Structures are given as structure tokens and as C-alpha cells.
Amino acid sequence: MRLISNGILTDYKGRVFLQQSGETSLAPVHRPLEPGSLPTQTLDRAFREDTSLIVMPVRLTGLYYDGGVPGGELTFCFRCTMRGGDLKVPSGGQPAGFFDWPLQAGGLSPKYSLMVDDAVHHAGGPPILKAAEGGLSARLGRLFARQTVESDAEPWAVAVRLTGTASADAIEWAVEPDEKQPTAAIPTDPAKPPWETAARVLAHNHSADRGSHLRLARVEMASERRALTLVFAAAAGRADFRRSGV
Secondary structure (H helix, E strand, O other), X not given: OEEEEEEEEEOOXXXXXXXXXXXXXXXOEEEEOOOOOOHHHHHHHHHHHHHOOEEEEEEEEEEEEEOOOOOOEEEEEEEEEEEEOOOOOOOOOOOEEEEOOOOOOOOEOHHHHHHHHHHHHOOOOOOEEEEOOOOHXXXXXXXXXXXXXXXXXXXXXXXXXXXXXXXXXXXEEEOOOOOOOOOOOEEOOOOOOHHHHHHXXXXXXXXXXXXXXXXXXXXXXXXXXXXXXXXXXXXXXXOOEEEOOO
16 A cells, blocks of 8 residues: 655645646645655655745644555645745756635646645544545546556555554554554555454444444554554544545
């Protein structure tokens, strides 16, 4: 599975920062994850290297799974704030700037539009969990093998684990797995969103209260290999698992 970190930055006018990703297309600043580097660190480096802007990812607003990408793709989407720097695109880099939102014209794929809109309107609390593909044009591109896909050296192994406790709505981030956990991590099916595996485990857990749902409590990454574990906690209420029609 491919893992991506995606940053949604807005200015004081509410405009959204976007990069040119093709001749007629735009995208938020994003970059594939690397072993030993948390998604927030990946975004910090991406903004500095691609735009010279210094940003701080302040809130994980959503996790998005795209099953249309071969092997599956999971994107961590963060709301970011500006900390400093002046916009300066390096030689050969992609033009970038702030755009009024919502966009008055095309240029942003349905998947990116969904991520941006969710981030802009995210009022706090747990991140949204959604399955969202790139839309009709992306599917046609894959059908005729004309699309270009950023490739990692190798796919990531993604696993899930359930925990009975979690602190408020805060998410813990760790580069090394927590070896003291009493339950083992369960590998996920790359063809499905990871939280579906966790929900299936929860459904078979007879100790879980009826009406329980999942929220992300912890993210663990191996320091030297492409392995990630998503730790979910059971919480009462209605699940915020959504499927986009894009």
C-alpha cells in the first residue's frame, strides 16, 4: 500500500495553497512517506523544499483510502498553519500559490477537492475515515494505462490493532511500535481500507458494547522499514466511516 502525507494550508483570507501538478491540474502539497519519518515531518520537509514556506501541521483531519491505485493508497490529510518563510519555488519546481475556495474553475481532482473541503470545514475531534477514489478521469487513465503514479521503492505493510483506552481525541505518534501491547497487530488487506479490518475485529469482540465504533488513537511506524500500524480505540456512538461517490 502507498502512504501519502497531504497538507492543507490556508491564509488569512481563507484561500487554499495549491501546487500545479500537471498542465491543467492542481494539488495540495503532498509527498510519499519514508521509513522513520512521521507524516508531519514529511509535510514539514515537503513545504520547505518545494515552496520555502515553514508550516506546522496542527490537526489530522482525515484518512483517505483510494482502492483505484494499484495496491491501494492511504493518505494522511493535515490542516496546517503558516509559521514563516517566503514563497520561493526552486528551479524546476512546480508553480504554487493561494487560491480562493471553493475553486471557481476546475483543476482539482474530486479526491483532492474532497480532502480540501473536509479539512477546511473540520471543526476538531477525530479524523474522518473515508474511501475516496480519484474520479472518472483517473479511472479511465488507469484503464488505458496513461496515468502516472508516484512510486515508492516498495509498498508499505499496514496493520491494525485495537486498544481499550485512548486519551481524549488526541492521537499518539510513534516511530517505534509499542511492544508492550497485549494484542498483536493484524495485517490489513491492501485492497480495502484499513479501518474495515479493525471494524471486523471489533464486531467479533463480544466485550465491545453495542453501538461501539472506532476512532484512531495511535499511529506507529517502524524506523527502518516500510511498516505502519494504526491503533483504533472503541468509542460509543455512530461511526464516522464515510464512502465518497467520487
